[in-house]
Amino acid sequence: MDFNLREKAKENIIIAAHRGSCAGNIPCNTLAAYEIALKQGADMLEVDVSCSIDGKLFLFHPFMEHAHLNKPVLLNTLPYSLVEKFHYVNFDNTPTQFGISSFDDFLEQFKGRCYINIDKFWDNPEKIYKAVKRHNMTDQMLVKSRMNQKVVRVLKELAPELPFMPIVRDEHPMHSQLLSENINYVGVEVLFSDEGSTVASEEFIRQMHRDDILVWVNSIIYNYKQQLSGGHSDDTALTYSEDYGWGWLADRGFDVIQTDWVMMLIDYLKRTDKYYRK
Numbered sequence: 001m002d003f004n005l006r007e008k009a010k011e012n013i014i015i016a017a018h019r020g021s022c023a024g025n026i027p028c029n030t031l032a033a034y035e036i037a038l039k040q041g042a043d044m045l046e047v048d049v050s051c052s053i054d055g056k057l058f059l060f061h062p063f064m065e066h067a068h069l070n071k072p073v074l075l076n077t078l079p080y081s082l083v084e085k086f087h088y089v090n091f092d093n094t095p096t097q098f099g100i101s102s103f104d105d106f107l108e109q110f111k112g113r114c115y116i117n118i119d120k121f122w123d124n125p126e127k128i129y130k131a132v133k134r135h136n137m138t139d140q141m142l143v144k145s146r147m148n149q150k151v152v153r154v155l156k157e158l159a160p161e162l163p164f165m166p167i168v169r170d171e172h173p174m175h176s177q178l179l180s181e182n183i184n185y186v187g188v189e190v191l192f193s194d195e196g197s198t199v200a201s202e203e204f205i206r207q208m209h210r211d212d213i214l215v216w217v218n219s220i221i222y223n224y225k226q227q228l229s230g231g232h233s234d235d236t237a238l239t240y241s242e243d244y245g246w247g248w249l250a251d252r253g254f255d256v257i258q259t260d261w262v263m264m265l266i267d268y269l270k271r272t273d274k275y276y277r278k
Helices: 005-011 031-039 065-069 103-110 125-134 149-158 175-180 202-210 234-239 242-252 262-271
Strands: 014-018 044-051 057-059 087-089 095-099 115-119 141-146 164-169 187-191 214-218 256-259
Touching (some): 005 014, 014 115, 014 262, 031 044, 031 103, 057 103, 057 125, 103 125, 125 149, 187 202, 202 214, 234 262, 242 256, 242 262, 256 262
Parallel strands (some): 014 044, 014 256, 044 115, 164 187
């Protein structure tokens, strides 16, 4: 399987599974959740990577121990020999059979199978990059970050070939600079509270496409009071109108949609003839 995000986006809207597909007794950020996301049709897996006190990378969203483990601990203060003994709890706070996976195990399991968005890359960029290189998976990866000059410098010095998207809200003032830098600037993740924002406009998306830059949007909801896509979200798609929630994003021309509802989003896009690019 060849990995080229720009070429993939010419085929269909790229669907990114937020922390895998989790529900019931299947917790997020587990190998099971990621396997289910691929079965549901996801093109990309979004994964949170943490690091133990002794330098071992593992899958877990930092500071979510109370929610996902029901334990008063901080995993990044523990050696990996203790980290790997914890088990996730499910949505009823009941212990599950699913433990915490190492980043190496995750990479090996999904090598050659899908795109991978590494969240929290900037907490441990050198360790994560070395692991990706060790597994020969650079072309499958995507890293994103809020923008500043330090991010540009680290990318240029450490990983200029690593596919990268800046995360911007409402405006994208560093676009011209990023085009001129020696980094693999493939796209931009846009956040907007209302659809009148510059980065939500059709003209902005057309401009990005003219410069061969993809545009990523989030239909996920972290906090309903802090909208990431102007109210066009998983929540509105599922409880109000699929056309308003997901259809608006597809019609606007976004190339990547990150969702918590992979199968239902893809089903909608295919039913409405919005999934495949023409």
